Amino acid sequence: MGGKTMRKTRAIIRLSQFEENIKQLKSLTKPNTAFMVVVKANAYGHGSLKIAEQAAKAGASWLGVALPEEGAELRESGVQLPILVLGDASQEQCKIALQHNLTQCVPSIGTARYLNEAARKYGKKVKAHLKLDTGMGRIGLRRIEEIKSFVNELSSMDGIELEGVFTHLAAADEADTSFTRKQIKKFDDMLLVIKERGIRLRWVHAANSAGVLQYQDADYNLVRCGISTYGYYPSNFVKDNAKIELSPIMQWESCISSVRVINSGESVSYGCTYTAKGDRRVAVLPVGYADGYPRRLSNKAFVLVCGKKAPIIGRVCMDQMMIDITDIPDASADSSVVLMGEQKSEKITADDLSDLCDTISYEILTSISERVPRVYQD
Incomplete structure (x- = not known):
């Protein structure tokens, strides 16, 4: 951008x-x-x-x-x-x-x-x-x-x-x-x-x-x-x-833009591929497949919020996705979210995402679009 x-x-x-x-x-x-x-x-x-x-x-x-x-x-x-x-x-x-x-x-x-x-x-x-x-x-x-x-x-x-x-x-x-x-x-x-x-x-x-x-x-x-x-x-x-230890240099972050409660039986996102089995707290993230987050990870992957894993629910949209934060009471609007990287003791790598997509880390990394700003730290 x-x-x-x-x-x-x-x-x-x-x-x-x-x-x-x-x-x-x-x-x-x-x-x-x-x-x-x-x-x-x-x-x-x-x-x-x-x-x-x-x-x-x-x-x-x-x-x-x-x-x-x-x-x-x-x-x-x-x-x-x-x-x-x-x-x-x-x-x-x-x-x-x-x-x-x-x-x-x-x-x-x-x-x-x-x-x-x-x-x-x-x-x-x-x-x-x-x-x-x-x-x-x-x-x-x-x-x-x-x-x-x-x-x-x-x-x-x-x-x-x-x-x-x-x-x-x-x-x-x-x-x-x-x-x-x-x-x-x-x-x-x-x-x-x-x-x-x-x-x-x-x-x-x-x-x-x-x-x-x-x-x-x-x-x-x-x-x-x-x-x-x-x-x-x-x-x-x-x-x-390997005889050496390498570490990923990229951390992909977003945030929670809004939170809502859905009731048992209600669905989330296109195609109604996720239906709540009980009342759930759902967070919306302002990131989607146009940013390079694979749609193939719909209902499969996790993100990190408050140092805990939160599952993606429903289909990943072009510009947004939804996650279940029912079990993370501290999560709220503006809470930091890690899509790929580390938060407290938890970690998600490009290898983790690529395994879920049946691809390789190269494709995950090169697919992150130009509308995601790169911020450089020494």
Whole structure:
């Protein structure tokens, strides 16, 4: 939301905990390994500009984004760290990468041609990292012959400075290590082919958050961490086996806007999916699925009020939801409510909400909409 807002629904971001998470993650990497903080999708819902600035203070060497437009927005706000666009780019997006001094992922010869064309047009060189597909099945060169052909054509592209190569680990958060080991072996074989053709690369990277937490031998000289810097583990398996402790940096809060008593047999919200079995005290919260709170949590999840769990009753609405505070006599209008975070001895995490939605913490965090103000605390 632009401008100042008086909303009591807000996401509080603890920057000191963000720095601590980075410190913990860096302790797992080899000395002199560069660290990239992935800030795509508005820094996983935490606010990309402020997170990018704090990442630099915390010792990050790189930032990662999904789109050239995301990188351009950071550049226009004064961010100076090297920024790698992790996704593919169209011809027009390649121009954006060039104009904003972004390092562009090159997953195909077609993208390389677009980049080189833009570089020649503007009389500049563009930095690029070659993407290799070792098992993700998404983007990148997959076969040795493709790599050889790419390298041969690249030699005639004077607008591109190929300074790096990378791959993405698809199953590093799983208990079975066999697929990840195959990926690392394939990546090493591909790197050898590139080096044999005289290309010297400054940056080589494969480890994502799960890779850093589980595969210290896959550091190469740069690692990319997204979800872990925000305090969440890529999977329960990784969390259970982690050598470090991460803590979520976001607390999502709201308040009670009004309280009413409904009688036995009366219903709440759309579709009458909740019917009171006795007289109940019901509180209304000024937050709903347009703010990113999943409608799938209707009649399933809890929030925290006065340090106690209060169940959501009825369907979550676009802008409001209702909770049962019958057993919380101290709760009243204006009482603080925690949707995700801690209150006294109770805690609700994005993992808790994602389990109820049959999804992952990433989706919960990135779905929190821009109309929820982000408030930053040191």
